[in-house]
Amino acid sequence: MRLTLRVWRQAGPDEDGRLVDYAVDDVSPDMSFLEMLDVLNERLVLDGEEPIAFDHDCREGICGMCGMMINGVAHGPERATTTCQLHMRHFSDGDVVVIEPWRARAFPVIRDLVVDRGAFDRIIEAGGYITAPTGSAPDAHAIPIPKPDADKAFEAAACIGCGACVAACPNGSGMLFTAAKATHLGLLPQGQPERHSRAVDMLATHDALDFGGCTNAGECAPACPKGIPLESIARLNRDVLRATVSGAHKPR
Protein backbone atom coordinates (compact mmCIF):
# COMPACT_ATOMS: atom_id res chain seq x y z
CA MET A 1 0.00 0.00 0.00
CA ARG A 2 0.96 3.59 -0.52
CA LEU A 3 -0.29 5.95 2.17
CA THR A 4 -0.11 9.62 2.93
CA LEU A 5 0.50 10.23 6.62
CA ARG A 6 -0.56 13.64 7.91
CA VAL A 7 1.37 13.83 11.18
CA TRP A 8 1.29 16.39 14.00
CA ARG A 9 4.79 17.82 14.42
CA GLN A 10 5.58 19.98 17.41
CA ALA A 11 9.15 20.63 18.51
CA GLY A 12 8.31 21.24 22.17
CA PRO A 13 5.61 22.08 24.72
CA ASP A 14 5.78 25.82 24.02
CA GLU A 15 6.23 25.59 20.25
CA ASP A 16 3.45 25.86 17.69
CA GLY A 17 2.53 22.57 16.03
CA ARG A 18 1.35 21.75 12.52
CA LEU A 19 0.33 18.80 10.39
CA VAL A 20 3.05 17.62 7.98
CA ASP A 21 2.43 15.22 5.08
CA TYR A 22 4.68 12.19 4.48
CA ALA A 23 4.27 9.67 1.66
CA VAL A 24 4.99 6.08 2.75
CA ASP A 25 5.39 3.32 0.15
CA ASP A 26 5.43 -0.45 0.50
CA VAL A 27 3.26 -0.60 3.61
CA SER A 28 2.47 -4.24 4.33
CA PRO A 29 -0.99 -5.07 5.70
CA ASP A 30 0.79 -7.22 8.30
CA MET A 31 2.78 -4.33 9.76
CA SER A 32 1.63 -2.88 13.04
CA PHE A 33 0.88 0.84 13.03
CA LEU A 34 4.02 1.53 15.08
CA GLU A 35 6.18 -0.57 12.73
CA MET A 36 4.88 1.55 9.89
CA LEU A 37 5.96 4.67 11.82
CA ASP A 38 9.35 3.01 12.50
CA VAL A 39 9.87 2.61 8.75
CA LEU A 40 9.05 6.27 8.17
CA ASN A 41 11.36 7.32 11.03
CA GLU A 42 14.26 5.29 9.63
CA ARG A 43 13.85 7.13 6.36
CA LEU A 44 13.65 10.51 8.12
CA VAL A 45 16.86 9.75 10.05
CA LEU A 46 18.67 8.71 6.85
CA ASP A 47 17.50 11.94 5.25
CA GLY A 48 18.87 13.94 8.18
CA GLU A 49 15.41 14.94 9.45
CA GLU A 50 14.03 14.72 12.97
CA PRO A 51 12.16 11.43 13.49
CA ILE A 52 8.57 11.58 14.74
CA ALA A 53 8.43 11.24 18.53
CA PHE A 54 5.83 8.81 19.83
CA ASP A 55 5.43 6.83 23.06
CA HIS A 56 5.67 3.04 23.13
CA ASP A 57 7.13 0.30 25.27
CA CYS A 58 5.69 -3.24 25.36
CA ARG A 59 4.08 -3.19 21.91
CA GLU A 60 1.85 -5.97 23.26
CA GLY A 61 -1.14 -3.95 24.44
CA ILE A 62 -0.28 -4.17 28.14
CA CYS A 63 1.76 -1.13 29.20
CA GLY A 64 -0.50 1.72 28.06
CA MET A 65 2.36 3.85 26.73
CA CYS A 66 1.27 4.07 23.12
CA GLY A 67 -1.69 6.14 22.08
CA MET A 68 -2.53 8.63 19.39
CA MET A 69 -5.54 9.93 17.53
CA ILE A 70 -5.74 8.18 14.16
CA ASN A 71 -8.20 9.81 11.79
CA GLY A 72 -9.81 11.42 14.83
CA VAL A 73 -10.30 8.14 16.70
CA ALA A 74 -8.36 7.21 19.85
CA HIS A 75 -6.12 4.20 19.03
CA GLY A 76 -7.51 4.12 15.48
CA PRO A 77 -10.25 2.30 13.62
CA GLU A 78 -10.13 -1.15 15.24
CA ARG A 79 -12.29 -1.37 18.34
CA ALA A 80 -10.85 -2.44 21.69
CA THR A 81 -7.20 -2.32 20.73
CA THR A 82 -4.14 -0.23 21.45
CA THR A 83 -2.20 1.61 18.75
CA CYS A 84 0.64 -0.93 19.01
CA GLN A 85 -1.81 -3.78 18.33
CA LEU A 86 -3.45 -2.00 15.39
CA HIS A 87 -2.42 -3.47 12.04
CA MET A 88 -2.22 -1.80 8.66
CA ARG A 89 -4.78 -4.21 7.19
CA HIS A 90 -7.38 -1.77 8.52
CA PHE A 91 -6.24 0.78 5.93
CA SER A 92 -6.44 0.83 2.13
CA ASP A 93 -4.05 1.79 -0.62
CA GLY A 94 -4.18 5.53 -1.20
CA ASP A 95 -5.57 6.42 2.23
CA VAL A 96 -4.70 9.69 3.92
CA VAL A 97 -4.13 8.95 7.62
CA VAL A 98 -4.21 11.86 10.06
CA ILE A 99 -2.12 11.17 13.19
CA GLU A 100 -2.35 13.50 16.18
CA PRO A 101 -1.46 13.34 19.88
CA TRP A 102 -4.16 12.93 22.54
CA ARG A 103 -6.11 16.18 22.58
CA ALA A 104 -6.88 16.99 26.22
CA ARG A 105 -5.95 19.91 28.45
CA ALA A 106 -4.82 17.51 31.18
CA PHE A 107 -2.33 15.90 28.76
CA PRO A 108 -0.09 18.69 27.43
CA VAL A 109 1.98 17.86 24.35
CA ILE A 110 5.67 17.31 25.09
CA ARG A 111 6.77 16.72 21.51
CA ASP A 112 5.04 15.53 18.31
CA LEU A 113 2.76 12.65 19.42
CA VAL A 114 4.07 12.42 22.99
CA VAL A 115 1.92 13.86 25.77
CA ASP A 116 2.47 14.21 29.52
CA ARG A 117 0.07 11.86 31.34
CA GLY A 118 1.47 12.71 34.76
CA ALA A 119 -2.02 13.85 35.81
CA PHE A 120 -2.97 10.16 35.97
CA ASP A 121 -0.10 9.61 38.44
CA ARG A 122 -1.46 12.38 40.68
CA ILE A 123 -4.84 10.58 40.80
CA ILE A 124 -3.18 7.28 41.72
CA GLU A 125 -1.12 8.99 44.43
CA ALA A 126 -4.34 10.30 45.99
CA GLY A 127 -5.69 6.84 46.77
CA GLY A 128 -4.68 4.07 44.40
CA TYR A 129 -3.22 1.89 47.14
CA ILE A 130 -4.14 -0.06 50.28
CA THR A 131 -2.53 0.32 53.69
CA ALA A 132 -3.35 -3.14 55.04
CA PRO A 133 -0.13 -4.87 56.17
CA THR A 134 0.37 -7.54 53.56
CA GLY A 135 3.25 -9.60 54.93
CA SER A 136 4.23 -12.55 52.82
CA ALA A 137 1.88 -13.91 50.16
CA PRO A 138 -1.19 -15.49 51.83
CA ASP A 139 -2.59 -18.85 50.78
CA ALA A 140 -4.76 -18.48 47.71
CA HIS A 141 -8.02 -19.21 49.55
CA ALA A 142 -7.24 -17.48 52.85
CA ILE A 143 -9.57 -14.57 52.07
CA PRO A 144 -12.77 -15.76 50.38
CA ILE A 145 -13.91 -13.30 47.72
CA PRO A 146 -17.28 -13.76 45.99
CA LYS A 147 -16.74 -14.64 42.34
CA PRO A 148 -18.82 -11.69 40.99
CA ASP A 149 -16.70 -9.25 43.06
CA ALA A 150 -13.45 -10.87 41.95
CA ASP A 151 -14.56 -10.70 38.32
CA LYS A 152 -15.54 -7.02 38.54
CA ALA A 153 -12.31 -6.13 40.39
CA PHE A 154 -10.29 -7.92 37.75
CA GLU A 155 -12.22 -6.17 34.98
CA ALA A 156 -11.38 -2.76 36.51
CA ALA A 157 -7.77 -3.75 37.18
CA ALA A 158 -7.28 -4.31 33.45
CA CYS A 159 -6.97 -0.52 32.94
CA ILE A 160 -3.52 0.20 31.47
CA GLY A 161 -3.66 3.98 31.93
CA CYS A 162 -3.39 4.72 28.24
CA GLY A 163 -5.58 7.84 28.34
CA ALA A 164 -7.81 6.98 25.37
CA CYS A 165 -10.89 7.57 27.53
CA VAL A 166 -9.78 11.15 28.18
CA ALA A 167 -8.90 11.76 24.54
CA ALA A 168 -12.26 10.41 23.35
CA CYS A 169 -14.35 12.39 25.85
CA PRO A 170 -15.71 15.71 24.54
CA ASN A 171 -15.06 17.14 28.03
CA GLY A 172 -11.59 15.62 28.41
CA SER A 173 -12.80 13.84 31.55
CA GLY A 174 -10.68 11.21 33.26
CA MET A 175 -13.58 9.62 35.10
CA LEU A 176 -13.32 6.17 33.49
CA PHE A 177 -9.67 5.88 34.47
CA THR A 178 -10.34 7.22 38.00
CA ALA A 179 -13.28 4.86 38.42
CA ALA A 180 -11.25 1.86 37.26
CA LYS A 181 -8.40 2.61 39.64
CA ALA A 182 -10.68 3.34 42.60
CA THR A 183 -13.09 0.48 42.19
CA HIS A 184 -10.71 -2.38 41.52
CA LEU A 185 -9.44 -1.85 45.09
CA GLY A 186 -12.84 -0.90 46.52
CA LEU A 187 -14.37 -4.22 45.52
CA LEU A 188 -11.86 -6.41 47.34
CA PRO A 189 -11.81 -7.10 51.12
CA GLN A 190 -8.28 -5.70 51.42
CA GLY A 191 -9.47 -2.40 49.94
CA GLN A 192 -12.42 -1.83 52.28
CA PRO A 193 -10.77 0.27 55.05
CA GLU A 194 -10.07 3.13 52.62
CA ARG A 195 -12.90 2.49 50.21
CA HIS A 196 -14.69 5.78 50.77
CA SER A 197 -11.69 8.02 51.48
CA ARG A 198 -10.09 6.59 48.35
CA ALA A 199 -13.08 7.44 46.19
CA VAL A 200 -13.42 10.96 47.61
CA ASP A 201 -9.70 11.80 47.41
CA MET A 202 -9.17 10.38 43.92
CA LEU A 203 -12.21 12.20 42.58
CA ALA A 204 -11.19 15.46 44.27
CA THR A 205 -7.72 15.15 42.72
CA HIS A 206 -9.25 14.43 39.32
CA ASP A 207 -11.43 17.53 39.61
CA ALA A 208 -8.53 19.72 40.77
CA LEU A 209 -6.48 18.87 37.68
CA ASP A 210 -7.26 19.93 34.10
CA PHE A 211 -9.77 17.14 33.43
CA GLY A 212 -13.31 18.07 32.46
CA GLY A 213 -16.39 16.81 34.25
CA CYS A 214 -18.32 13.71 33.24
CA THR A 215 -21.65 14.47 31.56
CA ASN A 216 -22.45 10.86 30.61
CA ALA A 217 -21.47 11.39 26.98
CA GLY A 218 -20.46 7.73 26.94
CA GLU A 219 -17.56 8.18 24.50
CA CYS A 220 -14.94 6.83 26.91
CA ALA A 221 -15.97 3.19 27.26
CA PRO A 222 -16.10 2.41 23.50
CA ALA A 223 -12.62 3.95 23.13
CA CYS A 224 -11.15 1.88 25.96
CA PRO A 225 -8.89 -0.92 24.69
CA LYS A 226 -9.48 -2.91 27.88
CA GLY A 227 -13.27 -2.80 27.98
CA ILE A 228 -13.61 -0.85 31.25
CA PRO A 229 -17.39 -0.45 31.50
CA LEU A 230 -19.27 2.79 32.13
CA GLU A 231 -20.83 1.26 35.24
CA SER A 232 -17.42 1.71 36.93
CA ILE A 233 -18.15 5.44 37.00
CA ALA A 234 -21.53 4.83 38.62
CA ARG A 235 -19.83 2.67 41.27
CA LEU A 236 -17.29 5.42 42.00
CA ASN A 237 -20.06 8.01 42.25
CA ARG A 238 -22.00 5.77 44.66
CA ASP A 239 -18.96 5.44 46.93
CA VAL A 240 -18.39 9.21 46.86
CA LEU A 241 -22.07 9.82 47.65
CA ARG A 242 -22.04 7.39 50.59
CA ALA A 243 -18.92 9.05 52.02
CA THR A 244 -20.37 12.51 51.54
CA VAL A 245 -23.82 11.76 52.99
CA SER A 246 -22.37 9.94 55.99
CA GLY A 247 -19.79 12.71 56.49
CA ALA A 248 -17.24 9.90 56.79
CA HIS A 249 -14.58 11.61 54.75
CA LYS A 250 -13.83 15.06 53.42
CA PRO A 251 -11.34 15.52 50.56
CA ARG A 252 -7.81 16.06 51.79
Ligand code: SF4
Ligand atom coordinates in the same frame (compact mmCIF):
# COMPACT_ATOMS: atom_id res chain seq x y z
S1 SF4 B 1 -10.02 3.27 31.35
FE1 SF4 B 1 -9.46 2.29 29.39
S2 SF4 B 1 -9.06 4.03 27.99
FE2 SF4 B 1 -9.00 4.84 30.08
S3 SF4 B 1 -6.85 4.78 30.71
FE3 SF4 B 1 -7.79 2.84 31.41
S4 SF4 B 1 -7.43 1.39 29.73
FE4 SF4 B 1 -7.06 3.43 28.84
Ligand code: FES
Ligand atom coordinates in the same frame (compact mmCIF):
# COMPACT_ATOMS: atom_id res chain seq x y z
S1 FES C 1 3.23 -0.06 23.59
FE1 FES C 1 2.46 -1.01 25.44
S2 FES C 1 0.31 -0.91 25.17
FE2 FES C 1 1.08 -0.18 23.28
